[in-house]
Amino acid sequence: MSIRNLDDLLAEGVSGRRVLVRADLNVPLDKQTGEITDDGRIRAVLPTLSALVSAGAKVVVCSHLGRPKGAPDPQFSLRPVAGRLGELLDAPVHFAEDTVGDSARSTVDALADGQVALLENLRFNKGETSKDDAERGAFADQLAAFGDAYVDDAFGAVHRKHASVYDVPARLPHVAGRLVLREVEVLSKLTGQPERPYVVVLGGSKVSDKLAVIEALLPTVDRLLIGGGMCFTFLKAQGHEVGTSLLEEEMVETCRNLLERSGGKILLPVDVVAADAFAPDAAHDTVRADGIPSHRLGLDIGPETVAGFAAALSQAKTIFWNGPMGVFEMAPFAAGTRGVAEAITKADAFSVVGGGDSAAAVRALGLDESSFGHISTGGGASLEYLEGKALPGIAALEK
Numbered sequence: 592m593s594i595r596n597l598d599d600l601l602a603e604g605v606s607g608r609r610v611l612v613r614a615d616l617n618v619p620l621d622k623q624t625g626e627i628t629d630d631g632r633i634r635a636v637l638p639t640l641s642a643l644v645s646a647g648a649k650v651v652v653c654s655h656l657g658r659p660k661g662a663p664d665p666q667f668s669l670r671p672v673a674g675r676l677g678e679l680l681d682a683p684v685h686f687a688e689d690t691v692g693d694s695a696r697s698t699v700d701a702l703a704d705g706q707v708a709l710l711e712n713l714r715f716n717k718g719e720t721s722k723d724d725a726e727r728g729a730f731a732d733q734l735a736a737f738g739d740a741y742v743d744d745a746f747g748a749v750h751r752k753h754a755s756v757y758d759v760p761a762r763l764p765h766v767a768g769r770l771v772l773r774e775v776e777v778l779s780k781l782t783g784q785p786e787r788p789y790v791v792v793l794g795g796s797k798v799s800d801k802l803a804v805i806e807a808l809l810p811t812v813d814r815l816l817i818g819g820g821m822c823f824t825f826l827k828a829q830g831h832e833v834g835t836s837l838l839e840e841e842m843v844e845t846c847r848n849l850l851e852r853s854g855g856k857i858l859l860p861v862d863v864v865a866a867d868a869f870a871p872d873a874a875h876d877t878v879r880a881d882g883i884p885s886h887r888l889g890l891d892i893g894p895e896t897v898a899g900f901a902a903a904l905s906q907a908k909t910i911f912w913n914g915p916m917g918v919f920e921m922a923p924f925a926a927g928t929r930g931v932a933e934a935i936t937k938a939d940a941f942s943v944v945g946g947g948d949s950a951a952a953v954r955a956l957g958l959d960e961s962s963f964g965h966i967s968t969g970g971g972a973s974l975e976y977l978e979g980k981a982l983p984g985i986a987a988l989e990k
């Protein structure tokens with residue numbers, strides 16, 4: 592890509608310079624304890640941060656966490672992330688209590704060469720996500736004042752037209768960090784000339800979220816395997832009753848149309864695990880996909896479906912997977928996601944796992960991360976990249 596990257600910046604020399612790094616440290620937190628349940632996104636940005644630290648930069652890291660509404664909200668504080676980042680870097684991370692206020696200013700001013708600061712959640716400020724260019728721009732001015740150069744390593748947020756992603760690079764010399772560079776290199780293989788067969792597995796809860804990517808992928812892929820909560824709207828479109836399963840009624844017609852146009856590329860579940868309730872201890876059975884009892888809801892794909900999906904994956908040379916096949920967080924409904932993930936690792940293929948949830952599933956199920964070709968840190972971002980959309984964060988780096 593025609594974008595300057597971290598090596599270009601390092602070659603100029605960063606010792607003593609303040610480098611503002613936009614990271615995606617939006618990690619899942621345990622609702623009860625507030626503890627970080629998966630630190631994959633923090634680990635993913637370490638190569639960029641360590642390189643800057645070693646080169647003697649004053650490193651100012653900023654990120655969002657969750658979706659606070661433009662004002663401070665303690666449950667979305669980045670403080671726990673500062674602690675974890677410090678452990679992983681094996682160096683103190685100076686945490687600012689605000690994003691662009693007094694605490695941020697004094698924290699940044701106090702940095703010595705090779706030290707790291709983390710600003711409080713960007714989304715505690717209305718300007719970060721504002722649709723108003725002037726409001727976003729004013730916030731971007733304040734952020735940009737903390738850096739002499741800007742590094743975007745927040746791949747998970749490049750699809751957002753937010754101040755820290757889109758407006759700050761217009762104000763500072765800017766480069767792509769190691770993570771953004773790697774993500775774009777890998778995903779561009781999939782949009783370029785993927786080795787065939789190219790098989791895509793999509794799951795997750797909502798068809799409406801995945802519609803654009805299904806449309807974009809249909810002409811390109813050899814097989815599209817659909818599981819997860821969104822499969823029930825497709826099953827309904829096939830004429831099956833789905834009981835009390837997740838259903839997007841207004842999408843049934845669209846799904847019917849997609850199935851008609853898919854030329855047989857779309858594979859749907861033939862059996863599902865149907866339960867009395869959305870609970871780990873609910874009574875459940877494997878039933879045919881066309882025989883879901885009216886009082887039950889499907890919470891996972893069944894074993895015959897896993898076998899069929901695995902057979903398609905075993906032929907593949909290129910695989911992209913986004914979205915769990917079932918409610919893998921509940922042990923009785925994890926077999927589908929596990930089975931598909933294992934089939935991906937066994938295939939003699941270049942495999943890419945897209946998305947926060949699927950990446951977290953890989954780690955939560957204890958699968959070996961190194962047996963996948965690439966685990967993306969971006970959910971929405973990787974899907975929008977595959978859709979062929981212009982991503983604001985990437986476009987801003989190109990300028």
Ligand code: 3PG
Nearest residue numbers: 615617747748947970971
């Ligand atoms: C993500 O979790 O996908 C990224 O961190 C972006 O978060 P957002 O969807 O809240 O913008």
Ligand code: MG
Nearest residue numbers: 947970971972
């Ligand atoms: Mg997301």
